[in-house]
Every structure is written in structure tokens, then in C-alpha cells.
Amino acid sequence: MPQTPLRSATRYGTRPTMKDVAARAGVGLKTVSRVVNGEPGVTPETERRVQEAIDALGFRRNDSARVLRKGRTASIGLVLEDLADPFYGPLSRSVEEVARAHGALLINGSSAEDPEREQELVLALCARRVDGLVVIPAGDDHRYLEPELKAGVATVFVDRPAGYIDADVVLSDNFGGARGGVAHLIAHGHRRIGFIGDMPRIHTAAERLRGYRAAMEDAGIPVADSWMSLGVTDPERVRRAAEEMLSGPDPVTAIFTANNRVTVTVIRVLAGHTRRVALVGFDDIELADLLQPGVTVVAQDAADIGRTAAERLFRQLDGTQVPPERIELPTRLITRGSGELPPAD
Amino acid sequence: MPQTPLRSATRYGTRPTMKDVAARAGVGLKTVSRVVNGEPGVTPETERRVQEAIDALGFRRNDSARVLRKGRTASIGLVLEDLADPFYGPLSRSVEEVARAHGALLINGSSAEDPEREQELVLALCARRVDGLVVIPAGDDHRYLEPELKAGVATVFVDRPAGYIDADVVLSDNFGGARGGVAHLIAHGHRRIGFIGDMPRIHTAAERLRGYRAAMEDAGIPVADSWMSLGVTDPERVRRAAEEMLSGPDPVTAIFTANNRVTVTVIRVLAGHTRRVALVGFDDIELADLLQPGVTVVAQDAADIGRTAAERLFRQLDGTQVPPERIELPTRLITRGSGELPPAD
């Protein structure tokens, strides 16, 4: 004899619904909905009964159903490269703060610099119907986002511009910052300056390289190929690249490192050398002021970038129709010693 | 040339549904569902037609509806204290990796060490019907989670145990680590050792304080109140606390700092002093090896903690019924110089 399946809050894996609450409180379904959402038109006495039933059953509204009905999820997605990177922690946090101020949750994922994984993540977020997306692109073609944009998913790119689509971007002045950092070294007498950076297919890496080249050209210094190391980020290879620049036939007297991870590795390499080599790094690093010498850096404000992007995102969501814009935030040269060392041959 | 999408896809704010796809492909609704989910029983020819319609319309499955039907969201929630803290970045990342391996997305939020905000976040995540929760508790009463546990939401606490409920915990051996770190200082001849830590209502802070006390007691050293600073974390007050310990009537010759932020601040304070004061910190910090002297720390492996917790979570989700457990991971003393300085009066 098949018996009617019992719906109760105590059965493992089953959650009470508004219907259950309504039954227990002896009211209609809609009344429960009203209480849960704080809508007007419910007697205090009825409200009390409903609230009691809610507490007794441990009812929590099912937001999936709610979203299905209402259309908005009150959540935004953040796709970045690596949550563990000290640059992205503060960025992520500031995006979260803005989201929170707008009553939204943050879903985030790391692309690990893999374009395919970026797309996979973004599409998963779209399937969840996030209201908006903050994307730090790994790939360089974002046409797959066209249907989403058309459907009204607010989107802001960060750190690097989107490929083949027209969307908001918030980024640092990578070119100007790098150019300024290298010019700083030149102003302190250096002419043989090394550059170690990421793959030029990454926008920031390319821009910073361009800044390096521009500064050198401004000063009329021809750049030797052996001074440049591109697409090298893992510590062992950075180490080798730095050693080569320092010991080659035409050794550099200063190095410009194009991101925080490279900077840290190079600091380690230089610590093992007696010759004083000047260093300017892109991105600030913690404790940089306490090293001997202090590390001179071109700093970008991750929290500010994140905040700016998120605020832009919510402006889109508020319905204000504004054409896509490119917002470039300035960088700041922080001199601490390593960038002011004179050339030592 | 791609075909022009039909009306429903082009109307702003409206997304195509399976119904739209079915209409365009000239098939039934369920057939589209089958194609989207890779279910068997569809002719290659039909599948092609459906796929074409999907691409043309830019259709993306609505996961809210899917979740409503299926019950599982394939997402887990992570509530931590502050995403911007260098300890939580790697932790968060490793949780994400495990989640990804299980096909789940990660939703995370920062409690900012505020119990109310923790609860608010956790309940919001439950409303989204996350399959599981990883929580770094800010509060000390988690009975509000009882209905969720009963409903089968997998839950693992990290870094600190849950209050008043029986749940999995993954944490470091805070007591043993601190005790070992302080014993290390004692072994190097120190007797007047300062302690600067967070509020004792935070479990880790309390445990580390207990470790400090135990080590001192083991060595038969009575502890002066003026050597201890509790509940102080903002840099300015930590700075003042450290200065007082160093210049008081009974000045310390060594300091044990109970978390990474405090350690960094104290390093700055000590850098301004000529007297060499020994230092051991709880939590590793980047570049600690390059400072003069290198910073000796009691290190915990954030990534390992996160991974362990997440794996435990998915074991719960896989249906394996295991009683709640407390998993304590060992810490590691890394000697780099600052902890081996002799006492200097």
C-alpha cells in the first residue's frame, strides 16, 4: 500500500516551505509570504502566529524560487585570476563591501589565468543569473558575453580591457606607471636597466613593457634583448632570468619588475648578491619599507580599483543608462631606497 | 554571418527560455532540456537543430529554476573574517579548488569579525540553498544553524570551533604552536616575554594566550600583567602596547605576537629601536626571511586548512555519514633569526 509521502521539517534533507508554515499557523500561504517579506496588511496577532510557526519549523525562504519569480538574484559575480594573490584580496574585499551596501552577495571564482576557465566561470555565473559581473579577464575575446549584455547583465572589466565587446573597464595607468618607474631609475643614473614581466598577451604586462620601452626611448637608450625577460613568472625561471641579466656580457645595474610576484623573487635574488643593484617594482608589497634597502615601487590601489568597478556596476544596475567608459586610475611612485641606488658596475 | 536573434532575445532584460529554443528549433520543450543536459535519446540531426537555436538565441539555462526542481545548487558558501587578510586568501583559494573539483561554485562573504554579520551572511547563504557551508566563526553561539544542519546542509567550521552545536571543525594547534614558540624564546634565555594578541573571546586568540601561559608556567616564570596586551589589533594601539612593554619598569626582552597583523606592526616598532628585542610571531608573513633579522614564526598552512575543511565538507555531501570530528593540524616553527636573539637588557 503506497502511503502519502510525509512532509515534515524533521525528515532529513527536507526543508519546510511556506506551505508548511501556513498549515502550522492555520493561515493561508500568501499570508506567510507577507510576513516573511514584511509586507503590510497583516494583523499583529496573525503575524505573531506565523512568526511562531516559522521559528518552530526553522523555516528559511528558498531564494531560488524567489529569484525565479522576481528575476533578480541580488548577487554579483567576480572572476579574478587568483584569490590567493595579495593584489586580489583587497580588491575582492572592496567589491564585496560595495555589494553588501547594495544588499547583494558576492560569488567569486579564480580563472587561474586560463581563458577557457574564465569563460566557463562567467557562464556558470550567468546561469545563476547574477545581476552583474566584475571580470578580470584572462582571455582576450569576450564576444561570448554578447547575449548576456543584451539581456541586461551589468558588466565591468577590471585591470584589463575586454576583447571585441564594448564594456566598462577600470584599470590602472600601467603604461604611465611603468614609464615613470623606469624614468626614475634613469634619473638616478642607470642606463642598463632590465625588465622582467609576464606574457605580453596579458594586457597589463604589455602596457608595462610599453612603458619601459617608452622611458628608455625618451632617454635615448637603446634596449638590448638580453635585458628583457617576458612571459616568465614562476620563481625558478624568474631567478634564472635575473641571474642572466646580472652576469651577462652587458650586465644591468637596475631591474624593473613588472608585477608583485616577480618583484618578490628578484628581491630574493638580489639579497644573494654583494653588488648593489637598483630595483623598482610594479605593485606594492607588504613590508617593502622594512627591507634593506626599502623597495621602491609603483603602487596601484587595489581596493580603490575594486570599489570603483563595483560602484560603476551598481550604477548600471540602478538603471542609469551610461555609455561604456574606460576609467584609468593613477599609480603612485613610492620611493624607499632600492630605486635610488646609484649604478654600480 | 550569424543569424539575427528573434524578438525575445533582443528585448532588453528578457532572456530566451527553453520554450523559445524549442519553438525556434521546432521541437518539444523536453527535447531541448535533453540536449542542454546531454541526456541520451536525441537524434544527431535533432540535436544539431536545437544547438543551432541555442546559439542563435544566446540561451543559457536558468539555474534558479533548475535548483528549484533538483534541490541541489552545486555551490558552497564560505564565511570568513576578511578576504583582504593574507591568511584568508590562500585559504579561500584552496576551498575554491576543492569546490571546483566537485563542480561547485563558491560564494563568499566577510563577517568583519562581527557575530551579527556572520549570522546574517550564513542565513543569506542558506536562503540560496548552498549545499554546504565553510564558516570561520565570528560569534560563539551557532544554535541558529540547527535547522540547517537538520535539513542536511553540510557544515564545517574552520579556525575556531562552533558554539553550542555539534559540527566538524578544522583548526591549527594554536595552543601547542604558541606554547612551542614561547618555549623557543625561553630556550634562548628570555624570561621577560611580552604577549600581544587579539580579544580572548576569539578562540584562536584565547588558545594562543593559553599556550603562552603554559610555556611560561612550564619554565616556572611568573607573568607580569604589564607583559600582556589583549584585545588590541589596530596598528596604533599595538604600537603603543609594544612601546609600553619595552620601556616599562620591567621591560621585556622578547615579544610573542599572536597573529600576522600584530606581528607586522611590532616589526615596525622594533625597527625603530636600537636595542635588539627577540620576536616570534604566530602566522607566517611574506618576505619574513628577507628582513634583518629574519622573522621567526609559528606557521600554519592556510591552504592546507582550507583544503582539509572543503574535503571534509564534500565527504559529508557524498552521503558518507560520519560523526562530527575535530581535526587539529600541526603548526611549524620556522627559525629565521628574530627568535634566536639573546636577551639584551
Place this chain on the structure above:
DNA sequence: CCCGAGCCTGACAACGTTGTCCAGGCTCTA
């Protein structure tokens, strides 16, 4: 005493998807 206004309340449809079940057409074999 009756009627309308105003307030509570609940029945019902809809959101977009998936599970169930059945129909129709095909192949294969006896």
C-alpha cells in the same frame, strides 16, 4: 437597517526547469 469603504486574507496562476509517462513510428524476427 442597509450599504459602501476599507482592511485582511486566501485562491490561483506564473516563473523556467526537470521527472514521469505515454504515443507513435521504427526495426527486427518469427
Place this chain on the structure above:
DNA sequence: TAGAGCCTGGACAACGTTGTCAGGCTCGGG
């Protein structure tokens, strides 16, 4: 050639919530 079995496709209900709308009640005024 008929019957059995298989394969493909589609109709329909259900998931839990919210918006719409209408019904019933109370109360005050005519």
C-alpha cells in the same frame, strides 16, 4: 506480414515563491 520491442519526442505536473485579484469581514454613515 504481424507482433514485439526499441527508440525518439512531447504533454504534463511539480518544485516554492510572489503578483493579482476577489471574497469576507468590520465599521461608520446615511
